Ligand code: ADP
């Protein structure tokens with residue numbers, strides 16, 4: 001049975017890693033490609049687990065040696081997926097999930113148009129800011145500059161959502177996890193004829209609702225919040241109307257979703 005290649009992209013801080021790790025606990029037969037990066041480890045990250053950490057010199061040597069299926073520069077650091085990840089998953093007959101940015105996703109789609117691509121969005125910029133700050137805080141210190149760098153990049157990344165087959169809005173974590181799981185199960189069902197063990201009709205409905213073509217109504221408020229719909233030219237995200245109610249240490253996000 002052929003393994004399926006899943007690509008998942010999201011603005012940094014949307015909750016993609018959280019979602020992926022939840023889904024991996026629940027589904028078997030799906031490998032996660034550990035990327036290479038030149039950025040330093042964050043928080044409790046371990047070399048070889050979240051990323052393979054390396055130097056710019058070594059990364060450039062690897063690019064020249066053709067090691068990467070795709071690579072891109074994100075926030076001033078290199079990130080790349082080794083071809084070996086794909087080869088290993090293929091020979092094991094496993095699905096493979098790539099957590100890569102929009103540039104890397106475009107490179108992979110051009111080489112492998114059969115890949116299933118999923119874009120994860122935060123519900124609005126304020127929630128994204130909160131998540132970025134909370135993550136920073138959990139890692140030791142809130143670097144406001146880094147938070148704003150990632151926030152400002154988010155809008156540009158979200159503009160690429162049309163390139164993706166499925167769209168998730170990561171508002172309630174449990175729901176987004178169930179949606180991601182449904183997408184994987186539905187694709188296995190349609191492509192490989194693999195039976196869905198539990199509530200198969202519901203699973204297929206949940207996955208179908210996440211198809212980009214069926215997501216316009218659901219996306220409208222998100223795109224508006226990021227000033228994407230109906231906007232002309234570049235606009236800065238405006239946080240001025242936000243009170244700090246969402247910014248306290250225990251705002252919406254921290255309550256019960258994590
Ligand atoms: P990404 O991988 O997209 O950069 P993370 O998975 O690191 O993002 O999530 C960023 C922060 O948001 C983390 O502190 C995580 O615990 C939190 N988070 C993720 N998803 C949710 C959610 N649905 N509700 C509340 N908090 C969330």
Ligand code: 5GP
Pocket residue numbers: 009010011012013035036039070071072074079080081099100101102103104105
């Ligand atoms: P972070 O530093 O927050 O872990 O990741 C920053 C961005 O780099 C995220 O958008 C993430 O998806 C992306 N990224 C992680 N690994 C890769 C990779 O191998 N290739 C590409 N192109 N992007 C990656």
